[in-house]
Amino acid sequence: MNPFDLILNLVLGLILGTLGGLFGIGGGLIAIPALGILFGLDQQLAQGTALVMVVPNVVLALWRYHQRNRIDPRHALLLGASSFACAWLASLYAVGLDVSTMRWAFVVFLLVLAAYNLARLRLAPTTGAGGLRHHWGWFAPLGGVSGALGGLFGVGGAVVATPVLTSLFGASQVVAQGLSLSLALPGTAVTLLTYALYGHVNWWMGVPLALGGLLSISWGVRLAHALPERLLRVLFCAFLLLCAGLLGLK
Template sequence: MLLVALPAGLLIGLTLGVLGAGGSILTIPVLVYLLGQDPHQATTASLIIVGLAAAAGAVVHGRAGRVRFGTGLVFGLLGAAGSYLGSRASAAVDPAVLLLGFAVLLLVAAMAMLPRLRRGRRQPPAPAGMSGTTITVVDRRLVVRTVAAATVVGLLTGFFGVGGGFIVVPALALALGLDTATAVGTSLVVITVNSATALASRVATQPLTLDWPLLAVFVVAAVAGVLAGNRVAGRLNSRQLTIAFVVLLVLVAGYTAATSLPL
């Protein structure tokens, strides 16, 4: 199990460090299918793994000037209610149904990554009323979109134990006018806040029955992967990485759906 946890944690951390999204969504299949965890245990363990890895990545990105900590904290706090409700709802769902819903989420994540392939490395234009990251005119539609995106991300984090970076990154880039690199770094702050909120909700309502030694190895490997991903992010072809990741998400979604559907 340790031989599985180390490379899996590194892969998840690398993906999270390079793309700012997606690494956490692979944590659940690894914990369930490769490490034999119960789906409910896996979603709780994922919150710890993803939260700590994202926090480490946020610190590193922040030192490089690629994080808007205030924006990330506000976005994360806006999703706190959704994160709390999602974690409470998850405990009442049948494990097979939870995995089937997770398979659907994987496909949604794959589709959400596709716009990156069309945009390439172009920086999205700042929306009306925005100059860089400074709001000059309050746009009500912008506020509504931001609150809605934050709430959806919080719900996903609480329910499935994922970071929701595949929603956070484009939301920060398109709604708030952040460049891609800054959106990736800032998304790690959002993921950290949402993971902490959802974990606190679970701790308050149910005991944590986790394999702590295995979890510790997984966390260390994931944090190391995030740090390595941050160092090599600028040297890798982001388009090719995104294509490979989308293909991987579709394959994992197919396997998860096939194993969770009743025969």
């Protein structure tokens, strides 16, 4: 890798790390279309390479969110365990899919998430109480479904769990993002391992992205706690639509 590419990847990692901390998703959602468009990586290779950045970003972001809003270990363990098992199985399936089919499935996935979040902005209250409306035992199926989708698309599952935690469980946006990161950590780790074993990781690109992300993700976490609840949700919807649009153009 030449110095220009190294600097470019570091700068891209800084941007993605900030976004990952802001939305509690590790940065993978925007990294995947960025790697596909800027560097021409196919869908599986983009997802695997993005995970090199996402895994350490999730670790640091989880710690930062825990410092500001303590995460119950029982909740984290249940979400993490169910996510791990389902992400592993889904990632084994994902590595064998056709590249074009995978890309368009990912675009549809992002559009559905964006539509769901936009509907919540119109129909649901704009603020969460911070507590939980339902027993935390329901985190097991939530972790399983989110982990499976995360393993399939290489995004960690937090992007699925966050809106469910705010709309169905009544958690505030920042509390939901912290809980979602505890779900994402084991899921992203096992998904990265699977993609790496099948040769769908570019480590020369992924490591500089990870370094940039680690330097900037704390900025995003601080910004998430400073922004109004409704604005954070609007930005999250715009972020999903942007990612879908970038991939659709590829």
